[in-house]
Amino acid sequence: MLQFSIWKTSFILLICAWGLFSASPNVFYSAAERSNDAVAALETGLPETPELVEARDSYPRYLPTDVVNLGLDLRGGAHLLVEVAVEDIYIERLDGFWTEALRALRDERESVGSIRRQYDNPNELRIRIENADQMPLAIETVAALTSPVVSLSGAGARDFNVSSENNELVITLSDAEKLATDERTMEQSLEIVRRRIDEAGTREPTIQRQGATRILIQVPGIGSVEELLKLLGETAKLTFNQVIGAPTTDAQTNPGAGNFLLPSQDEEGVYYIVDQIPVVGGDELTDAQAAFDQNGQPSVNFRFNTTGARLFGQFTAEHIGEPFAIVLDGKVVSAPVIQSHIAGGSGQITGRFSVEETTRLSILLRAGALPAELRVMEQRTVGPELGADSIAAGKIASIVGFAAVAVFMVMSYGMFGVVANVALFMNVTLIFAMLSAIGATLTLPGIAGIVLTIGMAVDANVLIFERVREELRAGRNPYRAFEEGYSKAFSAIIDGNVTTLIAAVILYMLGSGPIRGFSITLGLGIVTSVFTAVWLTRLIIGTWLNRRQPKTITL
Amino acid sequence: MRLKLVKDETHIKFFKHNKWTFGASLIAVIASLVIFFTNGLNYGIDFRGGTMMRIESPVNSGVGAIRETLAPLGLGDISVTEVFDPSAALTGEVRYEYMLRVEQQGDDETAQNEAVAQVKAALDAEFEGIIYLQTEAVSGKVSGELVFNSLIAVVVAVIAILFYIWLRFEWQFALGAVAALVHDVVLTIGIFSMVGLEFNLSIIAALLTIVGYSLNDTVVVFDRVREHLRRYKTKDLTELFDEAINETLSRTIMTALTTLLALIALYVLGGDVVRGFTFAMIWGVLVGTYSSVFVASEIVLRLGVKRDWSRPDPNAGTQFAETDA
Numbered sequence: 001m002l003q004f005s006i007w008k009t010s011f012i013l014l015i016c017a018w019g020l021f022s023a024s025p026n027v028f029y030s031a032a033e034r035s036n037d038a039v040a041a042l043e044t045g046l047p048e049t050p051e052l053v054e055a056r057d058s059y060p061r062y063l064p065t066d067v068v069n070l071g072l073d074l075r076g077g078a079h080l081l082v083e084v085a086v087e088d089i090y091i092e093r094l095d096g097f098w099t100e101a102l103r104a105l106r107d108e109r110e111s112v113g114s115i116r117r118q119y120d121n122p123n124e125l126r127i128r129i130e131n132a133d134q135m136p137l138a139i140e141t142v143a144a145l146t147s148p149v150v151s152l153s154g155a156g157a158r159d160f161n162v163s164s165e166n167n168e169l170v171i172t173l174s175d176a177e178k179l180a181t182d183e184r185t186m187e188q189s190l191e192i193v194r195r196r197i198d199e200a201g202t203r204e205p206t207i208q209r210q211g212a213t214r215i216l217i218q219v220p221g222i223g224s225v226e227e228l229l230k231l232l233g234e235t236a237k238l239t240f241n242q243v244i245g246a247p248t249t250d251a252q253t254n255p256g257a258g259n260f261l262l263p264s265q266d267e268e269g270v271y272y273i274v275d276q277i278p279v280v281g282g283d284e285l286t287d288a289q290a291a292f293d294q295n296g297q298p299s300v301n302f303r304f305n306t307t308g309a310r311l312f313g314q315f316t317a318e319h320i321g322e323p324f325a326i327v328l329d330g331k332v333v334s335a336p337v338i339q340s341h342i343a344g345g346s347g348q349i350t351g352r353f354s355v356e357e358t359t360r361l362s363i364l365l366r367a368g369a370l371p372a373e374l375r376v377m378e379q380r381t382v383g384p385e386l387g388a389d390s391i392a393a394g395k396i397a398s399i400v401g402f403a404a405v406a407v408f409m410v411m412s413y414g415m416f417g418v419v420a421n422v423a424l425f426m427n428v429t430l431i432f433a434m435l436s437a438i439g440a441t442l443t444l445p446g447i448a449g450i451v452l453t454i455g456m457a458v459d460a461n462v463l464i465f466e467r468v469r470e471e472l473r474a475g476r477n478p479y480r481a482f483e484e485g486y487s488k489a490f491s492a493i494i495d496g497n498v499t500t501l502i503a504a505v506i507l508y509m510l511g512s513g514p515i516r517g518f519s520i521t522l523g524l525g526i527v528t529s530v531f532t533a534v535w536l537t538r539l540i541i542g543t544w545l546n547r548r549q550p551k552t553i554t555l
Numbered sequence: 556m557r558l559k560l561v562k563d564e565t566h567i568k569f570f571k572h573n574k575w576t577f578g579a580s581l582i583a584v585i586a587s588l589v590i591f592f593t594n595g596l597n598y599g600i601d602f603r604g605g606t607m608m609r610i611e612s613p614v615n616s617g618v619g620a621i622r623e624t625l626a627p628l629g630l631g632d633i634s635v636t637e638v639f640d641p642s643a644a645l646t647g648e649v650r651y652e653y654m655l656r657v658e659q660q661g662d663d664e665t666a667q668n669e670a671v672a673q674v675k676a677a678l679d680a681e682f683e684g685i686i687y688l689q690t691e692a693v694s695g696k697v698s699g700e701l702v703f704n705s706l707i708a709v710v711v712a713v714i715a716i717l718f719y720i721w722l723r724f725e726w727q728f729a730l731g732a733v734a735a736l737v738h739d740v741v742l743t744i745g746i747f748s749m750v751g752l753e754f755n756l757s758i759i760a761a762l763l764t765i766v767g768y769s770l771n772d773t774v775v776v777f778d779r780v781r782e783h784l785r786r787y788k789t790k791d792l793t794e795l796f797d798e799a800i801n802e803t804l805s806r807t808i809m810t811a812l813t814t815l816l817a818l819i820a821l822y823v824l825g826g827d828v829v830r831g832f833t834f835a836m837i838w839g840v841l842v843g844t845y846s847s848v849f850v851a852s853e854i855v856l857r858l859g860v861k862r863d864w865s866r867p868d869p870n871a872g873t874q875f876a877e878t879d880a
Contacts, residue, residue: 385688518757
């Protein structure tokens with residue numbers, strides 16, 4: 001049986017119709033893209049300017065509007081792979097802990113004697129005490145400074161390991177804390193990077209974490225990576241300011257001389273009047289972490305360096321009961337009330353926080369400075385000129401390739417070649433429809449994949465037609481010959497395509513960047529080519545044979 | 556009139572000169588390996604680390620002048636080449652495009668980015684209106700990983716394919732197919748080493764596609780052989796292979812030609828960026844078509860095949876679709 005049941009027939013036609021429908025916006029690429037951009041802009045709450053409305057309506061919105069994403073190599077843009085130097089933080093943390101430990105041990109000086117840090121290994125903190133027999137007391141004192149690790153995996157673990165060797169205290173970061181620290185470092189770096197790039201207002205940047213310690217940044221449309229590098233190098237401004245008066249909802253409030261009127265970050269329409277001169281700046285902050293207060297409520301612990309600590313201690317002593325504002329990039333992140341004099345340079349921000357909020361707030365608090373150095377491992381920039389050239393070249397190559405194959409097929413198989421060409425056209429249409437639907441990115445190697453698919457997709461039809469020729473020569477009637485041709489060629493088609501599909505899947509899984517783009521179109525092309533070259537042509541030829549009932553055919 | 560590249564019935568004895576064809580393949584493989592180990596490959600920055608820049612100048616700046624401009628920077632080995640564009644002959648448009656390659660700057664990643672800035676500054680000072688079409692800088696650490704991942708990709712693909720063929724046919728066929736794949740991959744690497752074309756990530760993609768294409772070709776022949784093995788229980792194996800290859804010859808030539816047509820269009824018109832990739836593919840289609848007959852089939856012939864397909868063998872292959880699709 002060559003013909004399909006009515007259900008199968010409708011299903012095949014439905015898929016083809018869907019393909020044509022979904023791929024259609026790509027034909028009017030610039031109009032559809034302009035319209036999509038306008039819709040996205042309006043969704044972010046921009047006012048409905050005539051230009052935006054005009055752009056939105058430049059493409060009919062009742063039709064499908066998803067177009068394929070063009071990769072950086074076609075659109076132009078910058079690609080950066082940066083590695084975050086997470087190990088830098090370990091040393092910082094130990095240095096920070098040394099200040100705390102020193103203070104605590106000083107209180108016990110009568111028992112432990114003189115205290116001195118031994119600097120021989122930057123990865124551990126060694127503190128020599130005079131009276132080795134008081135070691136248990138020293139360990140107890142220092143261990144009291146450690147706190148439990150706030151993470152899922154490291155439940156029950158503490159952040160520092162405290163042990164002793166002769167008359168030396170040995171303090172190292174615990175593995176659980178290292179992991180937690182790495183996570184924090186990465187989260188913060190991603191957050192900062194994201195905020196930096198969003199700030200610049202570029203179009204659809206991609207900022208992804210890659211592996212344990214890397215960040216992939218892709219920004220379409222910028223012609224030089226130097227701009228991007230500068231953008232990432234800039235530090236956000238974080239300050240601690242005194243709050244003057246009550247918060248207001250009137251954006252026109254006159255804050256008065258020497259004061260600023262700043263909006264709140266989280267509460268919409270709330271403004272704070274703060275002292276223009278910050279009490280402490282963000283550069284005085286050494287750390288901020290999500291933690292829990294003594295009641296078990298989520299809180300944020302922060303710590304200043306010595307200067308910051310002194311200034312902050314002084315300020316808090318004088319302003320108990322009053323709020324102060326934590327200001328980031330001109331917005332008030334939070335305005336907690338000072339509960340007590342905060343000496344020693346570390347404090348705790350409590351409030352009605354959830355754990356997510358404290359985590360975020362601690363990230364924001366540290367977002368002022370990149371937590372660790374970013375090392376650029378890979379930079380790739382494609383200028384918009386080359387991108388446009390590549391699109392043009394890809395288009396021409398595809399059209400010429402398609403035309404050459406199509407002419408060749410018609411010359412070889414006549415009318416059946418035309419059927420194969422319909423299938424081939426449908427194949428390319430379906431590739432674009434699927435690329436648009438799944439939001440995949442089309443790259444130059446991706447176009448190469450499509451051109452290659454054009455060449456290879458007719459293979460299934462060639463296999464079938466050659467088989468039909470053999471069957472015709474063996475004296476079968478046309479209908480029977482096609483029946484045999486389709487069924488006997490099928491196993492070779494499946495085996496051949498599965499092996500290529502294996503290669504495509506492995507390329508996708510193990511490949512990076514350009515290779516992935518290629519494997520997506522190649523893989524999609526294999527799936528769609530089996531559909532169009534086997535089922536679609538069979539539907540067309542089967543229907544034709546059934547209608548005409550030819551006694552003989554030439555193939 | 557129909558275009559028929561191959562007569563309806565051919566009776567070419569493919570294995571008549573098998574000593575010569577197989578010997579030629581063996582020699583080609585050995586020669587490729589020798590060239591590879593003596594010449595090495597012209598690794599792109601993906602695999603070697605370093606900086607690559609593609610620039611366009613409004614006037615003919617000349618390779619020599621660019622080289623002289625960059626030499627005082629002390630960035631080590633710098634290569635400057637003019638981009639060859641065969642489509643320029645068709646369009647008549649003349650462009651002055653140059654490719655610069657700067658070797659990797661030590662182990663420090665930031666040095667790489669500084670080198671980019673230095674090169675740009677030097678070029679902008681010397682020439683007017685330079686357009687930076689493409690800039691890539693890859694650190695040695697990343698390129699090491701890329702080499703490793705690519706090797707893994709090729710090895711995993713070959714193993715997966717070996718397994719699939721073994722599942723669908725028999726182990727002799729799997730060995731034959733994989734030998735043909737290794738033959739194709741080695742020969743492609745050989746020609747890249749010989750010609751000195753840049754070997755980068757996209758060439759790895761090409762290698763894997765060649766693997767897929769060549770295999771597709773081999774499978775078509777094997778599929779026909781499998782069919783004949785069921786039909787003729789006692790026919791001489793060489794004759795049987797000859798017949799199967801003759802029957803599929805028309806298709807083999809047709810598919811190779813359509814693929815080549817598309818690839819040649821891409822090679823000439825697709826721009827310089829994909830040219831290396833397309834070159835590898837064109838070569839791969841030629842070699843892959845050859846190898847499915849003269850390497851894959853040859854090896855199955857030499858290994859011999861279990862002939863009695865009537866008795867179910869638990870280790871034998873299975874065929875999915877003999878009946879209606």
